[in-house]
Every structure is written in C-alpha cells, then in structure tokens.
Amino acid sequence: MDRRFIIVHPSYIIRQGLIxxxxxxRTIDIIEVAGCDDLSxxxxxxxxxxxxxxxxxxxxxxxxxxxxSFRTSNLVKVMYLSGSVCKTDRPEKGNxxxxxxxxxxxxxxxxxxxxxxxxxxxxxxxxxxPMLTDREKDVLTHVAMGKSNKEMADELSISIHTVIxxxxxxxxxxxxxxxxxxxxxxxxxxxxDTHNIDLESLI
Amino acid sequence: xELFHKETRMTDLIHSNYLLLPVINRFGxxxxxxxxxxxxxxxxxxxxxxxxxxxxxxxxxLDYFPAEELRAFSATLIVDYLKKSHHDFLKHxxxxxxxxxxxxxxxxxxxxxxxxxxFYNKYKADxxxxxxxxxxxxxxxxxxxxxxxxxxxxxxxxxxxxYSIHSFEKEHTNVDEKLFDLKSIVIKYLAPDYxxxxxxxxxxxxxxxxxxxxxxxxxxxxxxxxxxxxxxxLLKHG
Numbered sequence: 001m002d003r004r005f006i007i008v009h010p011s012y013i014i015r016q017g018l019i020x021x022x023x024x025x026r027t028i029d030i031i032e033v034a035g036c037d038d039l040s041x042x043x044x045x046x047x048x049x050x051x052x053x054x055x056x057x058x059x060x061x062x063x064x065x066x067x068x069s070f071r072t073s074n075l076v077k078v079m080y081l082s083g084s085v086c087k088t089d090r091p092e093k094g095n096x097x098x099x100x101x102x103x104x105x106x107x108x109x110x111x112x113x114x115x116x117x118x119x120x121x122x123x124x125x126x127x128x129x130p131m132l133t134d135r136e137k138d139v140l141t142h143v144a145m146g147k148s149n150k151e152m153a154d155e156l157s158i159s160i161h162t163v164i165x166x167x168x169x170x171x172x173x174x175x176x177x178x179x180x181x182x183x184x185x186x187x188x189x190x191x192x193d194t195h196n197i198d199l200e201s202l203i
Numbered sequence: 204x205e206l207f208h209k210e211t212r213m214t215d216l217i218h219s220n221y222l223l224l225p226v227i228n229r230f231g232x233x234x235x236x237x238x239x240x241x242x243x244x245x246x247x248x249x250x251x252x253x254x255x256x257x258x259x260x261x262x263x264x265l266d267y268f269p270a271e272e273l274r275a276f277s278a279t280l281i282v283d284y285l286k287k288s289h290h291d292f293l294k295h296x297x298x299x300x301x302x303x304x305x306x307x308x309x310x311x312x313x314x315x316x317x318x319x320x321x322f323y324n325k326y327k328a329d330x331x332x333x334x335x336x337x338x339x340x341x342x343x344x345x346x347x348x349x350x351x352x353x354x355x356x357x358x359x360x361x362x363x364x365x366y367s368i369h370s371f372e373k374e375h376t377n378v379d380e381k382l383f384d385l386k387s388i389v390i391k392y393l394a395p396d397y398x399x400x401x402x403x404x405x406x407x408x409x410x411x412x413x414x415x416x417x418x419x420x421x422x423x424x425x426x427x428x429x430x431x432x433x434x435x436x437l438l439k440h441g
Contacts, residue, residue, distance in 0.1 A: 004266065031266060041269040044425070175391070181384030184322050188315060188392050 002048045005111075007032040008039065008063070009055040009081065014100075018053060018081075021107060036066040046073040051111070053098060056080035060093055079110070132173060137191060139166040143179060144186035206260050206267065209242040209252060216241065220263050222411060225295070229287040230255060254280050262418050273422070274430045278349040281427055282342050288419050289334050296412045297327060303405040306398075313396045319389065326381040333378055337423075344368075345427070348434050359438060368431040379420065382413055 005022055007015050007030065015032045022030055033039060036058070050070060054063055063078065070076050078094035084101045098110055132140065142152045149167075153160045176182050186192045207216055213236045216223060230250050245252035254276050261268050273281075304323055308316045344366055351359055386409050393402065 029266070040271065042266050044268040044270070044421075045266045175387050176384045178380040178384045180322055180325050180381055181388060184318055184384075184388055185392065187318060188388075188394075 003028055004045065004048045004050045005030045005053065006039070006042070006050060007053045008034075008036065008058065009053070010034050011055075014055075014081070021104065022111065026112065036062055039066045040069075043069040045070065049075045050077070052076065052078040052094075053111075054078060054080055054094070056082040056093070056097070063094075132170065136166050136170050136173075139163060140170055140182060140186055141191045143167065143170075144183040144192055146179075206264065207241065207256060209245075209256065210240050212238055212240050213244055214238065216259065222414065223259055223262060225291055225415065226259060226262055229284060229291060251276070251280060254284075258284065258422075261421075268421065268425070270425055270429075273426045274433075278345050278427070278430060278434070281422070281430070282345055285419065285423065285427070286338065286342065288415075289338065292412070292416065292419075293331070293334065296408070296415070297330075300405065300408045300412065301327075303401060303408060307401045307405060310398050310401065311396050313394060315394050316397065319385065322381070322385055322388075326378075326385060329378050329381065341368075345431055348431065348438065351438055352434060364439070367435055368428055379413075379417065382409070382416070385409065386413065 005028060007018050009015050009018075009032075012034075015034075019030050019032060022028060031042060033042075052063075052067060067076060067078060079096050079098050080093050081098045081100065084099055096110070098107060102110075138156060139152060142155065147155070149160050149163045152163045156163070170182070171177055174182070174185060176185055183192075187194055205219070207219075213227075213232070216227075231248060232244060232250075236244055239247075241256065242252060244250070245255055253272075257269055257273050257276075261273070300323070304320055308320055344363070345368075347360065347363055351363060386406070389402070389406060389409075
C-alpha cells in the first residue's frame with residue numbers, strides 16, 4: 001500500500017512536529033507545504049493512499065478545491081488539525097480531527113490506525129496472478145506471430161471483443177505490455193517453434 | 204521528501220541522491236565544487252537557477268512536478284536541456300547497457316540471452332528513431348516558434364504555418380513499454396545459466412536509465428507540448 005502524508009499548515013514548528021512524530025513511528029513519505037497554493041506542484045501523483053493533515057483554520061471549501069485533483073487518481077482522506085479538544089460538539093469536517101493537546105498515543109492512533117478501505121489497486125497487488133489458460137496461450141502464440149486482432153478472431157473462431165479481452169488478461173497476468181515482449185515470453189516458454197523462424201523479424 | 208533550495212550545498216544534493224550526477228552534468232556542472240551552494244554555482248556558471256532547481260527537484264521527488272512553473276521557462280532553456288539529455292542517453296547510457304548485455308551474452312551458453320539482445324536492439328532502434336525525429340523536426344520547429352514570438356513577427360514564416368505541435372507530438376508510452384518489458388522479462392523469466400554480477404549490473408543500468416527517461420518523457424509531454432500549444436494559439440490565432 002503506497003501511502004503518503006501531506007501536511008498543509010502555515011506554522012513551520014507544527015509541520016516539523018508532525019513530521020517528527022510520523023517518522024518516529026514509521027518510515028513513510030511525507031510532503032509538507034505551508035498552504036494550498038503549493039499543492040498543485042504535487043498533483044501529478046497517482047495510485048496512492050493519501051492522508052492530508054490540514055490546519056483547521058483553513059477554509060474547508062478551499063481545501064476541498066485543492067484536494068479535488070488528487071481524488072481522481074488516489075484514495076484521499078483529510079484530517080483537520082485543531083488547537084484543543086472542544087468540550088462542545090464540533091460539526092464533522094473531512095475525515096475527522098487531530099488535536100494539538102492530544103497525547104502521542106492518541107495522535108498516532110488517529111494517524112496510523114485510520115482504516116483504508118480495500119480498493120481495486122491494493123487488491124491487485126496482493127493477489128498473485130494464476131498462470132495463463134489454454135485459450136490465453138493460444139492467443140499469445142498468435143500475437144507473437146504478428147497476427148492482427150481480426151486475423152486472430154477468424155482463426156480462433158471467436159469475436160474480436162473476446163480477443164481483446166484475452167490480450168488484456170494476458171498483459172495483466174504476465175506484466176508484459178509490448179508485442180515484442182510477449183513474443184520473447186512466448187519463445188522462452190516454448191509456445192512457438194523457433195527452428196525455422198528468423199528471430200530478428202519476429203521480435 | 205525534502206526539496207532542494209538555492210542555499211542547499213551541491214555536495215548535499217549529491218549525497219541526497221547520487222542519481223542526480225548525470226542531471227547536473229547536463230548543466231555543465233562537474234565534481235570538485237567544494238562547499239558551494241546551488242546559488243553560487245549557478246551564478247558562477249551562468250545557469251538559470253530557478254530552472255535548475257525545478258529540474259533537480261522534479262527528478263529527485265517523483266511526486267513533485269511544478270508543471271506551471273516549468274512551462275513559464277523559455278522554450279530555448281527547455282529544449283536545450285532535453286537535447287543534452289538525448290546526448291547523454293545516446294552517447295553514455297545506451298552504450299553502457301549494450302556493453303553489459305554483450306558481456307552477458309558472451310558468457311552464457313544458452314541462446315536465450317541472444318533473444319534479449321534482439322529485443323533490446325528493437326527497443327533501441329525505436330528510441331533512436333524517436334530522438335532523431337525530435338531533434339530534426341520537433342525541436343527546430345519549437346525554436347522557430349520561440350524566435351517568431353520574440354521578434355513579434357507580423358507574418359509567420361511558412362515553415363511555422365504548415366505545421367503544428369500535433370504533427371510532431373508522439374506518444375512516449377509505446378517506446379517506454381518495451382523498456383519496461385525488457386526489465387520485467389529479465390527479472391521474472393531469466394533461466395539459471397547467467398552470471399549474477401553481470402546481470403545485476405545490467406539491471407542497475409536499466410533501472411537508472413528508465414528513471415531518467417521517464418523523467419525526460421514527463422518534461423516533454425507535460426511541459427514542452429502544452430507550452431508550445433499556448434505559443435501556437437497566441438501566434439497563429441492572435
């Protein structure tokens with residue numbers, strides 16, 4: 001699970017304090033910025049679980065506007081850092097509050113024990129992929145021989161849609177994207193008879 | 204991850220991330236800079252300090268990509284850096300990879316490794332074509348556009364009117380795919396008949412090269428192309 005913590009707070013001391021706390025417990029990637037304006041420099045991040053720790057004095061709609069671009073390709077949670085625990089009820093904001101006067105244990109519990117819902121991304125990473133089915137091996141062999149999707153559909157008596165589907169599954173299972181790469185794999189695993197073939201032209 | 208700033212010492216930059224060595228070379232900076240800061244070295248060597256900082260920080264920290272800031276730099280500065288990177292790839296990185304690959308193939312009895320060499324050669328051919336295309340077509344076009352902007356030409360030369368960045372814009376993903384696959388196949392499917400040390404060195408070079416060229420592609424796709432599109436809009440459509 002690829003985690004990032006992003007601290008958005010104007011106070012240098014508070015940023016350093018949070019970083020120090022986070023580093024003591026875990027080795028994680030931490031980004032710190034003084035305000036929302038600097039967040040755009042990081043918006044190209046993808047496929048991460050991001051926890052924003054944000055100054056509660058900042059306007060919630062301004063934060064959301066800045067955080068929005070991260071939400072498209074990442075799992076995002078936003079926690080607000082506030083001075084002290086209010087005795088009265090606080091309206092719910094983001095994914096909850098952190099308090100400056102909490103103990104270390106309380107802070108760590110909130111920062112690290114936040115449950116992240118299992119997503120497609122993390123599921124894919126933990127399940128080991130099964131081997132290719134016979135049908136997939138057929139398709140792979142044809143791809144390696146340089147056949148087009150249409151040619152394969154005709155020769156294997158299946159629809160082009162099915163061919164594309166098989167190709168997608170093959171790429172996912174093997175982790176190989178290019179046709180040349182698939183050809184090399186096919187040769188290594190003896191799916192193609194290489195005796196009479198010129199390798200240069202094939203790959 | 205920390206960001207480097209103008210008072211960061213060059214030595215600390217390298218200690219933080221030695222992979223930056225080829226990157227600073229592209230600016231003409233060589234070792235032996237003592238305790239000089241980034242600010243001092245850039246002043247001494249007449250290097251645009253903000254550009255240098257943006258480039259090294261983007262390379263060092265994969266999450267950090269100040270797109271808007273980078274697009275504000277002159278096209279000449281960006282193209283010059285990209286050209287130097289091309290030179291580095293073709294004259295240093297690729298030859299080194301080939302040298303290691305040859306060593307592996309020579310020391311192995313199986314035909315399998317020759318397969319990797321064929322695959323690598325296909326990748327290299329694609330990459331060289333791509334680079335040549337950029338240097339002979341895309342970059343001159345961009346520089347011409349920049350000149351036209353600076354001189355505030357009322358009428359644009361024909362060369363500029365005929366083309367747009369879309370004529371040259373090539374997807375980097377296809378070229379990168381083969382490199383990724385080469386790495387994957389070597390790691391996952393290499394048969395036992397190989398030399399550990401040689402293959403590890405080969406993979407080190409591939410990983411470092413991949414990091415470099417991914418960063419390079421990011422600059423071309425997310426900085427140069429959008430910047431040129433804006434320039435085109437201003438110049439060609441008033």
